[in-house]
Amino acid sequence: MKRIITSVLLLCAAVLSSTGQQIIYTDGSNLPLYGKCIEETNTRYSRLPAEFKDVSRDAVWWLGQMSAGLYLRFRSDSPEIYVRWISSAKRSMNHMTDTGTRGIDLYAWKDGKWRFAGSGRPAMEQNTSESRIVGNMDPQMREYMLYLSLYDGIDSIAVGVPEGYTVEQPAQHVQSHDGAIIMYGTSIMQGCSASRPGMCYTAIVGRATGREVINLGFSGNGRLDYEIAELMARVENPAVFVLDNVPNCSVEEINDRTDRFIDILREKHPDVPIIMLEDPQFGHSTFDNFIRKEVEDKNIAQKAAFKRQKARGVKNLYYITTDKLVAPDGESFVDGIHYTDQGMVHHANALLPVLKKAIRK
Numbered sequence: 001m002k003r004i005i006t007s008v009l010l011l012c013a014a015v016l017s018s019t020g021q022q023i024i025y026t027d028g029s030n031l032p033l034y035g036k037c038i039e040e041t042n043t044r045y046s047r048l049p050a051e052f053k054d055v056s057r058d059a060v061w062w063l064g065q066m067s068a069g070l071y072l073r074f075r076s077d078s079p080e081i082y083v084r085w086i087s088s089a090k091r092s093m094n095h096m097t098d099t100g101t102r103g104i105d106l107y108a109w110k111d112g113k114w115r116f117a118g119s120g121r122p123a124m125e126q127n128t129s130e131s132r133i134v135g136n137m138d139p140q141m142r143e144y145m146l147y148l149s150l151y152d153g154i155d156s157i158a159v160g161v162p163e164g165y166t167v168e169q170p171a172q173h174v175q176s177h178d179g180a181i182i183m184y185g186t187s188i189m190q191g192c193s194a195s196r197p198g199m200c201y202t203a204i205v206g207r208a209t210g211r212e213v214i215n216l217g218f219s220g221n222g223r224l225d226y227e228i229a230e231l232m233a234r235v236e237n238p239a240v241f242v243l244d245n246v247p248n249c250s251v252e253e254i255n256d257r258t259d260r261f262i263d264i265l266r267e268k269h270p271d272v273p274i275i276m277l278e279d280p281q282f283g284h285s286t287f288d289n290f291i292r293k294e295v296e297d298k299n300i301a302q303k304a305a306f307k308r309q310k311a312r313g314v315k316n317l318y319y320i321t322t323d324k325l326v327a328p329d330g331e332s333f334v335d336g337i338h339y340t341d342q343g344m345v346h347h348a349n350a351l352l353p354v355l356k357k358a359i360r361k
Contacts, residue, residue, distance in 0.1 A: 021162035023082050028072055028157040032170065034212045035070040037182070037231045045070060045154040047216065052227060059221045060228070067148035068190045069202050069215020073170040074159060075143045080135040081106060082160030083120050083146065087127045088153030095335045096193040098122050102152035105198040106133045107207070109143035109174055114207040117144070119196045127155075139165065143174050147198050150191030151219070180212040181205065181355065182232050185244035188280075188347070189217025193338040201339070204348040209355065211239060222248040224257035229264035238272050239359050241265055242351070246279040247337075251301045258305040259312075266314065273316040273358035275351070276306050280325040284336035295322070318358050324350040 029044060042050045048064030056064070065088065087102045097103075104120040120131040148154050159167050183189055183202055191200035198204075206213035214235065216228060222245035232241060243261075246254065262274060278299040285292040299322055306319050325347055326332040332343030339347060 021164065023160040024163050025082075025084060025158040025160040026074075026167040028159065031072045031074045031159070031167075033070060033072055034175070035214055037214055037216070037235050043153075043155075045148060045157070048231070052231075055227050056225065057221065060218050060225055063190070063218045063221060065153045066151055066190070067154045068150045068197075068217060069200065069213065070148045070154075071197075071203075072146040072148070072157070072159070073144070073175065074146070074167055075141055075170050076159075076161055076165060076167050077139055077141045078161035078165035078167075079137045079139045080162060081117070081133045081144065082131065083133055083157065084128070084130040084160060085120070085149075085157040086155040087122060087129065087149065088155050090122075090127050091152045093151065093192075095338060096151065097195045098124075099196045100150050100191060100194045100199070102149045103129075103196060104131075104133075104149060104157070105147040105196045105203075107145045107147070107198055108134075109145075114145060116198060119198075122149075143170055145175070147196075147200075147203055150194065150197050150200060175206075175210055175212060178237060179239040179359075180214055180235060180237075181209065181240050181242065182214045182216070182235055182238050183242040183244065184216045184222060184228060184232060185242075185277075186217055186222040186248045187219035187337075188247065188339055188344075189215060189222070189244055190219050191215075191217065192219060193334040193340065194344050195341050199341045199344050201344040201348040201351070204344060205351060205355065208348070208352055209359075217244075218248075220248055223253055224249060224261045226257075226260060226264060229261045233265050233268040238269060240273045240275060240355060241269075242275045242277070242355070244277040246277065246298050246302050249298065251297050254298060254301040254305055258302075259308065262309060262314065271316060273318060273361065274314075275318040275320065275354055275358060276302060277320045277325070277351075278302050278322040280332075280347070281322050282337050283326075283330040283333035286330060316358065316361070318354050320350060320354055 106117045107114040108117040118133040123129040202215040
């Protein structure tokens, strides 16, 4: 395996490892990046192509510059892994941890599965963060997956190891671009309010299936914008499309836009399975009559759209109802709307059997 040529970011003082060795950084641009529909996006760590700036609604464009669902792959023999990254905006929200909003998250391949290795906590007073993610390991070659921030952009990122150790290209058999799962949705899909990027439900699904997952969650703006369907359709050889947009849509938008959105996908991928999800019944809907009725009305519209597609002869359609999506005790939420880590796991577990069935078929 050819060793990657490392590039050291400029510092006022050299960074040293816990054993006193200098840390050598490999720029993320030298490592394979996963989670994008197409390679040619506005910046390397954004999700939308530059031409969408003049096409998409302003909110969609802005959210598309966030790195939700993107991750780097590499392998290293180092006993320590460091990461340095620059956040675009130093965002913070009152219902989400900073490790989820603009932190990073490292997983390592061990005993046939991805295991959490450590997270990078962002600096509080500046955009540049640096963290030793994991240390004190046996110095042996391991595969790594580094999830990027969910609710901020990444201007640059680099992986550091002590001098004398290597950062190399990953073994692609662990996970590859082929047969990606393409997901479209809302703030929950983007990752709100996972405590760290690896707990976003799209990341959980990716680890469980061994497939690349492309996260097209747009907080508050999963409203069936047709250019997003066109972007999804540009993915070569997708395994499945997942439409989890109902929480952001009105009944009118579901009625008026679903058919055309699916038609755009079907024009390029007539046989690829499509999974449609209902709106989850949020935690406070047990008491809030308005919210409960709103969710019920939108789910009726979504079920009607599903039946309409079936009646039109569209094949390979799957449907997940609201009762499967959240735990019955109502403990899936941070603020009544966005998921805790427990909620993310429950949502992923509801989706996984249907995903696996659709992909096998």
